[in-house]
Amino acid sequence: MKIALVGGTGDIGTGFAVRWGQKHEIIIGSRNVDKARESVAAVLQFLGAAANVWGTDNASAVAAADVVVLCVPYEHLASVTADLSDSYKEQIVISPVVPMIYNGKFFLYLPPTEGSAAMQARSLLPKGVKVVSAFHTICAAALQDIERAIKGDAFICGDGAEAIDITIGLASEIKGLRPLRAGPLSVSSMVESLTPFLLNVARKNKIKNAGVAIVSERKI
Ligand SMILES: NC(=O)c1ccc[n+]([C@@H]2O[C@H](COP(=O)([O-])OP(=O)(O)OC[C@H]3O[C@@H](n4cnc5c(N)ncnc54)[C@H](OP(=O)(O)O)[C@@H]3O)[C@@H](O)[C@H]2O)c1
Structure with missing residues (x-):
């Protein structure tokens, strides 16, 4: 599969690149091609030069x-999505984007009027x-540590069966x-707010390294 990482030079993009680059063709996107190529070099140090x-x-x-x-980051979601709209055809677009702020004491979920970042992207x-x-x-730090097993669940929202199955x-x-x-x-707001x-x-x-997982009843 050909996977493009828009803004893939950042923390989570690097994490996805090292995880999926072992099996897929990864295209690291950036506003700056030189920066994208620097990220590729860093990712290939983990994966070996044969990775695509x-x-x-x-x-x-x-x-x-x-x-x-x-x-x-959420604050650039609308501008980046609008700028790239001519490049889309019928791709699957995965949004891990979380609209949140830190008020100096704690983090708050602050969704747009569409209800969530994913609905805004839609x-x-x-x-x-x-x-x-x-x-x-x-x-992202856990994702980048390629040897580490990620503890937790990935909650997936969407409307198309094939897109969900691929994700x-x-x-x-x-x-x-x-x-x-x-x-x-x-x-999606429920998942983003987690x-x-x-x-x-x-x-x-x-x-440290906290995650979220659904637990089920155990026999004791
Ligand atoms: N970090 C995490 O642990 C984590 C976990 C779950 C979800 N997320 C979500 O994943 C998304 C990315 O998080 P991140 O931590 O990877 O972000 P980040 O490292 O701060 O930034 C990612 C990339 O965004 C691009 N960017 C920065 N300013 C921009 C602008 N004005 N216009 C267009 N692109 C711009 C940059 O790429 P270029 O300079 O190369 O264009 C940058 O490398 C966020 O929405 C976040 O909520 C993050």
Whole structure:
């Protein structure tokens, strides 16, 4: 599969690149092609020179991909999505984007009027694109540590069965991660809001590498 990482030079983009670059063609997108190529060099140090990872501008990355992951901070989601709209055809677009703020004491979920970052992306992208919301509670540092199994679940929201199945497949390839279906794209706010919740709990209770997982009843 050809996976474009828009803003893939950053923390979560690097994490996805090292995890999925072992099996897929990864296209690291950036506003700056030189920066994208520097990221490629860093990723290939982990994966070896044979890995199929290359870098380019965000628009060319999107145009070349089957799956696009939006790896930009929420405050740039609207401008980046609008700028690249001509490059989209019928790709699957995965949004791990969390609209949140830190008020000096704790993190707060601050969604746009569309209800969530994923619904905002849906409203800005061409109709043929299938949007899936996923990976919000996965820590970039843990993803980048390629040997580490990720503790926790990946909650996935979306409306298209094929797009969800493909996202579940990609999540399953990340060691330790359990993908769980969380409902249609319209409930993405519930999943996105888990991130500020998780960060607040982790900080207040001094929990390192915190994740979120659904537990089930056990026999005792
Ligand atoms: N970090 C995490 O642990 C984590 C976990 C779950 C979800 N997320 C979500 O993943 C997304 C990315 O997080 P991150 O921590 O990877 O972000 P980041 O490292 O701060 O930034 C990612 C990339 O965004 C691009 N960017 C920065 N300013 C921009 C602008 N004005 N216009 C267009 N692109 C710009 C940059 O790429 P170029 O300079 O190369 O263009 C940058 O490398 C966020 O929405 C976040 O909520 C993050």
